[in-house]
Amino acid sequence: DAGITQSPRYKITETGRQVTLMCHQTWSHSYMFWYRQDLGHGLRLIYYSAAADITDKGEVPDGYVVSRSKTENFPLTLESATRSQTSVYFCASSESGGAYSPLHFGNGTRLTVT
Amino acid sequence: DAKTTQPTSMDCAEGRAANLPCNHSTISGNEYVYWYRQIHSQGPQYIIHGLKNNETNEMASLIITEDRKSSTLILPHATLRDTAVYYCIVRNSGYALNFGKGTSLLVTP
Numbered sequence: 281d282a283g284i285t286q287s288p289r290y291k292i293t294e295t296g297r298q299v300t301l302m303c304h305q306t307w308s309h310s311y312m313f314w315y316r317q318d319l320g321h322g323l324r325l326i327y328y329s330a331a332a333d334i335t336d337k338g339e340v341p342d343g344y345v346v347s348r349s350k351t352e353n354f355p356l357t358l359e360s361a362t363r364s365q366t367s368v369y370f371c372a373s374s375e376s377g378g379a380y381s382p383l384h385f386g387n388g389t390r391l392t393v394t
Numbered sequence: 395d396a397k398t399t400q401p402t403s404m405d406c407a408e409g410r411a412a413n414l415p416c417n418h419s420t421i422s423g424n425e426y427v428y429w430y431r432q433i434h435s436q437g438p439q440y441i442i443h444g445l446k447n448n449e450t451n452e453m454a455s456l457i458i459t460e461d462r463k464s465s466t467l468i469l470p471h472a473t474l475r476d477t478a479v480y481y482c483i484v485r486n487s488g489y490a491l492n493f494g495k496g497t498s499l500l501v502t503p
Contacts, residue, residue, distance in 0.1 A: 313489060323438070325490040339490050370437050379426045379485050380445070385437035 283307075286371050286386040293361050294394055301356045301389045303371030311374045312354040313383060314338075314346065316367040323370065329354055330377060361393045398482045403498040406476075412469040414497050416482030419463040425486045427458060429467045430493070431478040438481065438493070441467065472501045 284305040293299045305312065314326040315338075325338030327346040335346050343365060345357045354373075358365055368390050372383040399417040406412040418427065428443040442449055442456045444465075449456045455468040469476055481496040 311489075322493045322495075323491065328489050372437075377487070377489070379424070379487050380443075382428065382440045382443055383489075383491065384440055387437045388435075 284371060284373055284384055284386040286369075286389050288389060289387070290390050290392075292392045292394060295362060296360050299358050299361055299391070301358075301369055301371075301391070303354045303356070303386060305352055305354075305371075305373040307373060307375070307384075308351060309373035309375050309384075310351070311377050311381075312348065313372040313374075314344070314354070314356045315370045315372065315385075316340065316365075317370060317388075318367050326356065326369075358391075361391075363393050365391065366393045367391060397492070398484055398494055400480075400482050400494065400497045402495070403500070405500050405502060406469075406472045408474060408501055408503050409471055412467075412472040412476065412499060412501070414467040414469075414480050414482075414499065415464065416466070417464045418482070418484045421462050421484050422486070425484045427456065427462075427465050428483040428485055428491075429454070429456065430481045430483065431476075431499075432481070432496075433475075433478045439478075441480075443485075472499075474501050474503065477501045 287302045313328045315323045329335045329348040368388045370388045372385045374381045374383045429441040430438040432438045444456045457466045479496040481493045
């Protein structure tokens with residue numbers, strides 16, 4: 281099925297460990313995004329990418345690293361996980377960066393940092 | 395991006411039309427109105443968007459007032475699976491979508 285998939289669906293890790301969340305889309309969309317969703321904060325943009333090898337910071341990028349070597353993949357790495365990074369992480373993609381181009385979201389990764 | 399105001403919650407009987415209002419009185423001319431919904435434990439699902447004209451797709455209709463200060467999302471025949479939180483978003487060129495608190499729609503048998 282075409283779409284956007286995230287893995288793993290659930291992840292528990294310890295403080296200080298490195299963890300990578302995967303995102304894959306089959307639409308060949310140019311833009312990809314990472315958001316986190318927390319109670320009381322709604323969705324907040326972490327990083328986005330306009331194309332392969334082009335990434336930029338969003339609202340809350342500290343503690344995260346992204347890469348985009350291939351158009352279809354946009355992994356998010358927490359280099360040294362902290363408890364404050366416990367959250368639900370959503371990846372999204374859109375065909376272009378214009379306001380007329382909707383974002384399509386994956387089903388998320390629920391990350392718990394102990 | 396302009397802010398939006400939505401009712402906290404709404405009920406709708408299964409099979410009836412669900413009309414979800416959204417106020418966006420400070421919207422500017424180049425901002426689009428988007429609707430998403432989120433069912434528990436799933437990612438936000440895109441429903442529909444528009445700039446000035448009314449729009450319809452296989453999921454819903456979007457009615458935007460002529461002054462663009464408010465809009466209504468219409469689910470023509472609500473089903474139990476439409477129970478979700480519905481978000482009205484006003485978007486310009488930015489990517490940091492402001493989902494706000496949304497409207498919790500409960501569809502009852």
